[in-house]
Amino acid sequence: MRRPHLIPGSSHPITVTPTPGRVVARVGDQVVADSTNALTLQEAAYPAVQYVPMADVNAELLHRTETSTYCPYKGDAAYYSLSVDGTDLTDVLWTYESPYPAVAEIAGHVAFYADKVQVEVSAG
Helix, strand or coil, rough: CCCCCCCCCCEEEEEEEEEEEEEEECCEEEEEEEEEEEEEEEECCCCEEEEEEEHCHHHHHEEEEEEEEEEEEEEEEEEEEEECCEEEEEEEEEEEECCHHHHHHHHEEEEECCCCCCEEECCC
C-alpha cells in the first residue's frame, strides 16, 4: 500500500534552520548529546524540535529498536533507546534516515522526546 507524501505549505508549514548556540541533551546528570551543529525543525503549531547530528550523540548509550513510524511530511522514522546508569529508556529518540526532500537537512540527525530527555539550548 502506498503511503501519502505531503508537501509542507501554508496549511502545514515546516521550516528547518540552524540552531544558534549549543544544544545539550541529558538524562539526569548524563550528557547524551552535545552539539553546536543542531537544527531547529518548526512544524506547523507544534513546539520546535532540536535535531542533533548523530555524530554528536554518545553512541555507546544508543540501541536501535524495531520501532518505526511514518510522517507524511517527513518520511519513515527509526527509533533508538538509551541506556543510562543501568536503565533502558525505550524509543526516546528518533531519526529520519532518508527524509523527504522538503526536510532533507535532518538526515543524519536525531531528535529526543522532551518528556524523557532534557534538551537545553544555550548561547554557546
